[in-house]
Amino acid sequence: MAVPQDGLPARVRIHEVGARDGLQNEKNVVPTEVKAEFIHRLADAGLHTVEATSFVHPKWVPQLADAEQLMPLIGDVAARLPVLVPNERGLERALALGVREIAVFGSATESFAQANLNRTVDASLAMFEPVVAKARQAGATVRGYLSMCFGDPWEGPVPLPQVVGVARRLFDLGCTELSLGDTIGVATPGHVGALLTALGEAGLGPQVLAVHFHDTYGQALANTLAALRHGVTTVDASAGGLGGCPYARSATGNLATEDLVWMLNGLGIDTGVDLARLTATSVWMAGHLGRPSPSRTVRALSHEE
Amino acid sequence: MAVPQDGLPARVRIHEVGARDGLQNEKNVVPTEVKAEFIHRLADAGLHTVEATSFVHPKWVPQLADAEQLMPLIGDVAARLPVLVPNERGLERALALGVREIAVFGSATESFAQANLNRTVDASLAMFEPVVAKARQAGATVRGYLSMCFGDPWEGPVPLPQVVGVARRLFDLGCTELSLGDTIGVATPGHVGALLTALGEAGLGPQVLAVHFHDTYGQALANTLAALRHGVTTVDASAGGLGGCPYARSATGNLATEDLVWMLNGLGIDTGVDLARLTATSVWMAGHLGRPSPSRTVRALSHEE
Incomplete structure (x- = not known):
């Protein structure tokens, strides 16, 4: 029973991350042909933004080492296909293949910047600066990912002004959209609202923001609902919850696109997605x-079959 | 980071159903001594309403066939211990053991009334009438459970006036609280708000209502958030998500008390529960x-150990 709600958007754009963020965190490496078919199937199901892969060094993410082979194999598809690039070398590889939507992956905390990027927050922003500039010069849009926006495994809760500060600098570099990541899944709806309010007060309104929640503590959908009430209309999700094995210690717990679509369908919010497909x-x-x-x-829908 | 939110309650009472609704739906039968210890541990963790068991005929629910043995074994405990009773015989057994809080289990739909109670909605209400009357005469409070408030596996979405009508009749019989059940987990937050609004217009405000969500489609916490925004302050949950095996076809998918407490802690809403315990x-x-x-x-907290 779809019940339109006051104060919620009529339409939400889902930024599907299963093929990149999902497969990157799965233990098994999927053959390139299967990835290409996956991306086509996602597009056929109505997902029109499908992050395809990452042009990271193959040594770091062997699951996505086939980016050069994958992109031409995909061919024509009715979806935007942004890719992650970690540095200028990655950008060059992506642009050479005709990619015109990229993403960079930053951290709101020093601890995670060191752990994930092996440099300080300042140094990581300095690394992104030429990437974003050259991408924009090439006519590409640039999404920024900002991880650890709520809590950090080493630092605990992350102060709002710290997140706002790094967010502001990513936009100043030339990012056109920023995805706020709850990388360890510790956010709750009030915290989400508080961060979105603080970002809005700094001139970063919901129209340039996306939310990227993890279901580690089961909070992702409640957090999404809070974000929608604050005007956010772009939500990251991973088909089937890829990248989040429920019994693995390393679980990242990506919000499953299907769980998101079930809620949005019920709220009468259009996504364009065919849930059965x-x-x-x-x-x-x-x-x-x-x-x-x-x-x-x-699980519920496939049990019904 | 606890962030108090306007429009949300300062305190939520959790009606813990793991020992009854949870264990009733688990395949394995738990020894009576373990159940008694479980209830003590739940009370020690700060849950002050712990539904203990059901005085249903042992033939129907062998998992809870030991109700007569369990209640004396629990002894002194710092929690209210309501029990489910299906009929007058069950009420007599419960009252004889000194129980002074009971619950009856009704259905908003004819299909589930037939499937679960083997009679029509009218006939089930007629069966409850002397149960509720005699319980009230004995000084007991009576909680009504109303199942299939949102969707029914045979009938699909359940019309709001139908739910309101059965709810009204349960209060007219003498119920002092009504728990709105999303038995198959299909509700979404807008539907929750619409039902609570319809009940309020019929004079059934949130102060006499509880919500009982199942996580079959991952919606339970988002639905809970919607209910809190509509003024509900009593929420049913099952410790550890008991009764909802994620890979079983028969999964009932009870909302896990821990997932609920994580969200409420983050919202700065007091529950009295010690999450670690x-x-x-x-x-x-x-x-x-x-x-x-x-x-x-x-899973997340125990992985951290």
């Missing part, structure tokens, strides 16, 4: 990964 | 059941 795609991918999807909606 | 209790019970807890918060 998407669920079938996630069941198909789960077969390739050799384990069931952690998405509750995928 | 509760998580330890659910890990202990998972050992007795021989499978991991489906609660994401239990």
Whole structure:
């Protein structure tokens, strides 16, 4: 029963991250042909922004070492295909393949910047500066990911002004959209509202923001609802909850696209996604990964079959 | 980071259903001594309303066939211990043991009334009438459970006036609280708000209502947030998500108390629950059941140990 709600958007754009953020965090490496088919199936299910891969050095993320082979294999598809690039070398590789939407991955905390990027927050922003500038010169849009926006495993809760400060600098570099990441899944709805309010007061309104929640503590959908009430209309999610094995210690717990679509359908919010086709795609991918999807909606709908 | 939110309650009462609704839906039968210890541990963790068992005929629910043995074994405990009673015989058994809080279990739909109670909605209300009257005469409070308030597996979405009508009749019989059940987990936050609004217009305000969400499609916490915004302050949950095995076809998917407490803690809403003690209790019970807890918060916190 779809019930339109005052104060919620009529439409939400889902930024599908399963093929990149999802597969990057899966233990098994998926063949390039399967990835290409996955991306086509996601687009056919109505997801029109499908982050395809990462042009990171293959040594660091062997799961995505086939970026050069994957992009031409995808060919024509009815979706935008942004890719992650970590540095200028990655950008050059992506641009050479015709990519015109990129993303860079920053951290709101020093601890995670060191752990993930092996440099300080300042040094990471300095590294991104020529990447963003050259991308924009090439006509590409640039999404910024900002991880650890709520809590950090080493530093605990992250102060709002610290997040706002790094966010501001990413926009100043030339980012056109910023995805706020709850990398360890500790956020709750009030914290989400407080951060969005603080960002708005700094001139960063919901129209340039996306939210990227992890379901580690089961909070991702409640947090999404809070973000929608604050005007956010772009939500990151991962088909089938890829990248978040529920029983793995390393679980990242990405919000499952199907769980998100179930809620948005019920709220009468348009996404363009065909939930049955998407669920079938996630069941198909789960077969390739050799384990069931952690998405509750995928499990419930596929049990019904 | 606890962030108090305008429009949300300062305190939520959790009606813990793990020992009854949870264990009733688990395949393995737990020894009576373990149940008694479980209830003590839940009370020690700060849960002050712990539904203890059901005085249903042992033939129907063998998992709870030991109600007569369990209640004396619990002895003194710092919690209210309501029990479910299906009929007058069950009420007599409960009252004889000194129980002074009971619950009856009704259905908003004819299909589920037939499937679960083997009679029409009218006939089930007629069966409850003397139960509620005699319970009130004996000085007991009576909680009504109303199942299938949102969707029904046979009938689909349940019209709001139908739910309001049965709810009204349960209060007319003498129920002092009504728990609105999303038995198959299909509700979404807008639907929750619409039902609470319709009930309020019929004179049934949030102060006499509780919500009972299932996480079958991952919506339970988002739905809870919507209910809190509509003034509800009593929320049913099951420690460790008992009764909802994530990979079982029969999954009922009870909202895990730990996931709920994580969200409420973050919102600065007092529950009185010690999350670490509760998580330890659910890990202990998972050992007795021989499978991991489906609660994401239990898994995340116990992985940290």
